Amino acid sequence: MSRHEVLKKLEATLENFLSEAVEPEKKTVDGTRTVETLDEIAGSSLRGRYVNNQLSSWFSKNGRLLESRSLNEDDITKIANFLGNIRTGLDDSDPESKELSEKIDDWRERGVVPKRRLILKLKRKTTDKNLLKEFMEILSRESQYINSGEFEDMHLLSALDDILKSAELKADPMYAHLAGSMIYYLKSNGYKVEPFVKRLKDVEQTRLKGADK
Amino acid sequence: MSHPEQAYYQALEALRNKDYRAASGFFKTAENQFADNLDFRILSEVTALLVAVKDEINEIEDESLVVEEMYSDGQEAKLRG
Numbered sequence: 352m353s354r355h356e357v358l359k360k361l362e363a364t365l366e367n368f369l370s371e372a373v374e375p376e377k378k379t380v381d382g383t384r385t386v387e388t389l390d391e392i393a394g395s396s397l398r399g400r401y402v403n404n405q406l407s408s409w410f411s412k413n414g415r416l417l418e419s420r421s422l423n424e425d426d427i428t429k430i431a432n433f434l435g436n437i438r439t440g441l442d443d444s445d446p447e448s449k450e451l452s453e454k455i456d457d458w459r460e461r462g463v464v465p466k467r468r469l470i471l472k473l474k475r476k477t478t479d480k481n482l483l484k485e486f487m488e489i490l491s492r493e494s495q496y497i498n499s500g501e502f503e504d505m506h507l508l509s510a511l512d513d514i515l516k517s518a519e520l521k522a523d524p525m526y527a528h529l530a531g532s533m534i535y536y537l538k539s540n541g542y543k544v545e546p547f548v549k550r551l552k553d554v555e556q557t558r559l560k561g562a563d564k
Numbered sequence: 565m566s567h568p569e570q571a572y573y574q575a576l577e578a579l580r581n582k583d584y585r586a587a588s589g590f591f592k593t594a595e596n597q598f599a600d601n602l603d604f605r606i607l608s609e610v611t612a613l614l615v616a617v618k619d620e621i622n623e624i625e626d627e628s629l630v631v632e633e634m635y636s637d638g639q640e641a642k643l644r645g
Contacts, residue, residue: 365617
């Protein structure tokens with residue numbers, strides 16, 4: 352066998368290997384990309400941006416996703432949570448948004464359902480704490496935090512998004528309180544705040560659940 | 565999606581389209597982030613090997629073309645002296 356023939360055989364073998372190996376890997380990456388794209392859309396929606404075009408495009412690209420059964424349970428949960436977040440930001444009085452809401456509802460009926468949490472509430476314990484002093488302290492800490500330079504040149508909506516993320520991750524109630532007052536301020540200035548309210552409610556429920564344990 | 569992740573995705577797309585040279589370039593862009601990913605390394609190294617094999621084949625085929633041209637051009641007699 353000549354050197355040319357050996358190389359040709361090797362070329363064919365490597366090409367076959369790659370075409371066999373790339374498909375499963377591509378499916379995995381496709382799945383990750385699909386979820387990440389929806390995550391980005393949900394993020395934009397939570398910031399109060401208009402996402403109808405992006406969401407329509409996502410649905411048209413992934414219309415057969417459920418039939419293909421290529422998603423694992425974790426992906427389905429993530430998609431369900433993102434769609435749930437987007438759904439709360441859609442204005443059903445607009446026909447286009449309504450159509451998208453119905454599509455989200457349709458996916459929900461077909462099994463794309465967010466994981467539900469069981470929240471048990473107990474009455475909070477009353478204490479003899481000096482609430483006014485605590486309130487003044489929390490305002491002071493909030494003021495220091497806002498002036499720390501972290502939010503310099505940032506829009507209030509972006510700052511709120513960051514603070515809600517901190518509230519989701521940290522036990523300190525200052526973040527939720529600060530987020531609440533920012534939401535109130537934005538609302539009184541005509542901004543759409545429903546998605547932020549929902550996030551804050553979730554944070555508060557999780558916090559209460561932790562406190563009641 | 566981060567830049568290296570995007571590059572990995574593009575590499576897989578290029579492999580699917582049998583554009584091995586482009587795939588090899590995208591793998592190089594993504595290699596720092598995926599150095600510990602065995603699947604990535606196998607695909608990346610096999611693609612690089614395939615590109616090298618194709619280069620070698622092209623070189624051999626180019627050489628044989630030159631020889632054929634010399635013969636078809638009537639140079640055979642001169643070469644034989």
